[in-house]
Amino acid sequence: MKKKYISVKDSMLKFQLEQLGAEVCNIKEPLYYIKFTIHGTKFRYLYHINRKNKYFLERISPYNMPIAGFDLEENIINSIKIDIEKFKNAKNSKKFENFIYTNQDIVNIAKIFEKIYLHYNISKYDLKEINDEICNIKSKLEDIVKTNKIVYDVDEDIEIY
Template sequence: MNASSVKGDTIEARLRCLGADSVQQVQGILYFVTFKEGEHEVSYSYNINGKNKYFLQRIKPYPLPEGIFSDEEQVVEFIKRDLKKFRNAKHSHNFAQFIHVTNMIGETTKEIETFFLNYNVDKECLDELTQELNAIHQIISNAKKRSAHIIV
């Protein structure tokens, strides 16, 4: 028995003690892929699950789950298109700020989760957050309408 299977068994036992209804061990394989794009790095991880489906996530320059794909060809095609978009976007004068804003959104998501899971949030605060997030969505919508669409 190797160390990772022992750790897996230990975690499974602890999760069952917490009341987990199901813990499934899947024979999956995890891959990390990195592309250097000048001073920037674009990286992905994907795993192949027991049903031979591919779960892909972009890790850098910011984390974003991309979805489940049926075969390796779909994964490769997605990454190919995604890299093409990043190669184009990095020429923008706003690229660094775009990355910063996107990372801020990720951090905000974590902060909101911590807030809601650790505090008794009142309705007034929830209404204010909802209003502010709706305003951000409206800003993005308006910006899309007045910006040229890039076809890559």
């Protein structure tokens, strides 16, 4: 009986996403691929439902970013709506393409770091140097949040750890 409940929930979610203009592909139940193209920018998301009926949403394009886990399918819809609205707003900037490339670089750096860490015995000096550079980047991001004008305001705290 649980299987039918999940299928009904999946159908409702798929319908709501299609109403937003998405193409929803069932890769293999319970994994779904969501495609939007808005003003020339491709948005791609993956979501899946685990055995406890919890949803996990991840943006995979224009760059990869885990978004969140949810209890309700409505939260997926709302998250995608907000995500796309923020990108529509950001696209007004002349720096939009640079922003996308920078984020892609950050994702690639994380992947490279993981490969290096898993394949090499990194010296404590190299690791400290990398950590120092990351602290510098975090500090710069904190400065940006403190000193720049907000252009998109939602009930979302930006925390920089």
